[in-house]
Amino acid sequence: MGGPEDAGDDAAPRRGYAKGAARRAQILDQVLRMVAEHGVDASSLRSVADAVGVSHATLRHYFPTRDDLLVAVYHEHEVQRGDAGGPPSSVVGGMRKSAVLNREVPGLVQLYTTLAGDAAGEGHPVTREFFRERFTRLRAELSEQVRADQEAGRIDPAVDAGDLAALAIAASDGIQVQWLLDPDAVDGARVLELLERLVPPPAEPGS
Amino acid sequence: MGGPEDAGDDAAPRRGYAKGAARRAQILDQVLRMVAEHGVDASSLRSVADAVGVSHATLRHYFPTRDDLLVAVYHEHEVQRGDAGGPPSSVVGGMRKSAVLNREVPGLVQLYTTLAGDAAGEGHPVTREFFRERFTRLRAELSEQVRADQEAGRIDPAVDAGDLAALAIAASDGIQVQWLLDPDAVDGARVLELLERLVPPPAEPGS
Numbered sequence: 001m002g003g004p005e006d007a008g009d010d011a012a013p014r015r016g017y018a019k020g021a022a023r024r025a026q027i028l029d030q031v032l033r034m035v036a037e038h039g040v041d042a043s044s045l046r047s048v049a050d051a052v053g054v055s056h057a058t059l060r061h062y063f064p065t066r067d068d069l070l071v072a073v074y075h076e077h078e079v080q081r082g083d084a085g086g087p088p089s090s091v092v093g094g095m096r097k098s099a100v101l102n103r104e105v106p107g108l109v110q111l112y113t114t115l116a117g118d119a120a121g122e123g124h125p126v127t128r129e130f131f132r133e134r135f136t137r138l139r140a141e142l143s144e145q146v147r148a149d150q151e152a153g154r155i156d157p158a159v160d161a162g163d164l165a166a167l168a169i170a171a172s173d174g175i176q177v178q179w180l181l182d183p184d185a186v187d188g189a190r191v192l193e194l195l196e197r198l199v200p201p202p203a204e205p206g207s
Numbered sequence: 208m209g210g211p212e213d214a215g216d217d218a219a220p221r222r223g224y225a226k227g228a229a230r231r232a233q234i235l236d237q238v239l240r241m242v243a244e245h246g247v248d249a250s251s252l253r254s255v256a257d258a259v260g261v262s263h264a265t266l267r268h269y270f271p272t273r274d275d276l277l278v279a280v281y282h283e284h285e286v287q288r289g290d291a292g293g294p295p296s297s298v299v300g301g302m303r304k305s306a307v308l309n310r311e312v313p314g315l316v317q318l319y320t321t322l323a324g325d326a327a328g329e330g331h332p333v334t335r336e337f338f339r340e341r342f343t344r345l346r347a348e349l350s351e352q353v354r355a356d357q358e359a360g361r362i363d364p365a366v367d368a369g370d371l372a373a374l375a376i377a378a379s380d381g382i383q384v385q386w387l388l389d390p391d392a393v394d395g396a397r398v399l400e401l402l403e404r405l406v407p408p409p410a411e412p413g414s
Binding site: 039040109110113114115116117118119120121122128131132135136139159160163164166167169170171172173174175177178180181182185186187190191192194195198199200 | 246247316317320321322323324325326327328329335338339342343346366367370371373374376377378379380381382384385387388389392393394397398401402405406407
């Protein structure tokens with residue numbers, strides 16, 4: 001399960017580590033653009049290798065399983081977009097901005113939803129661990145942001161920071177699925193904007 | 208793709224329609240209990256047939272593909288729980304109640320999340336259509352409920368009913384994924400209760 005059982009050390013001996021890392025990054029970037037443009041289908045590692053123009057053995061050296069590749073592609077997307085670089089400037093605001101950006105890359109929203117389905121199911125330990133860690137990190141970052149907003153007098157201190165963080169992530173993830181299936185009926189950014197407006201400021205003194 | 212290309216009319220000739228329907232319902236109920244107890248894994252129709260104790264041909268007669276079976280199982284779960292029988296009594300309240308009930312059947316929450324991932328991806332037309340219709344119906348029912356609450360003076364009429372309906376469904380779907388991956392860290396019912404509290408009543412006259 002996901003083990004690099006035949007990773008083929010020939011392809012990247014120790015002295016070639018930097019070269020190997022560069023090659024990996026190059027392949028990842030190509031697959032990322034492929035997924036962004038055409039979506040992720042049920043394709044095998046073999047067909048991805050063909051499309052990217054590397055041998056099946058080379059692709060398997062860097063990404064032993066399809067799950068390894070898809071998780072790496074989604075992570076790379078987040079890194080390139082800066083999602084992984086510190087907390088967003090506002091709790092729901094960051095999610096709303098993502099929803100606007102995501103309109104341009106339905107293939108990556110599709111990849112995210114497919115991976116979330118895998119993570120929740122059996123038989124995808126790499127994907128499950130990626131999502132578990134991602135949710136834990138995101139909840140911690142957003143909770144911190146909520147508490148900062150509460151100290152600055154922008155959010156009612158009675159709201160539980162952890163629950164609001166989990167809610168913002170949940171709303172963002174859930175609305176993407178509805179949008180993917182019915183882009184004309186669902187405006188993800190507008191729905192998240194509603195959630196943002198619902199979060200109450202501190203109660204007026206004396207009210 | 209999902210076509211009953213070898214549905215085997217022998218197994219349920221027209222004169223045996225009622226018998227066929229009963230047999231189908233019986234199989235469905237067995238698979239539903241199986242999924243509720245043990246979750247859905249990457250099992251083939253063949254292994255489901257073995258577990259339920261019918262021939263592969265019989266199972267394929269009623270459910271030509273794995274997608275047909277899984278969608279039917281989830282639909283049956285909703286019917287048995289009464290989700291499919293009219294709008295819930297309150298917009299987020301119904302979702303919150305579902306989250307409490309879902310704690311008892313993680314296998315079905317897992318099935319839902321797996322199916323949502325399939326629906327958003329390629330190659331699962333039956334699942335996609337089921338989810339599209341389900342979301343369209345749920346958004347319509349919940350929107351109607353929001354408007355009723357607005358007319359009764361329970362929800363601020365400035366809130367867009369359709370957006371709130373989509374938000375409630377999104378939050379409910381999204382929180383289940385976080386809960387499945389980390390049940391000790393995430394309390395889905397409490398997070399949906401927060402959303403319920405955030406929905407504002409009408410503004411006080413003169414304020």
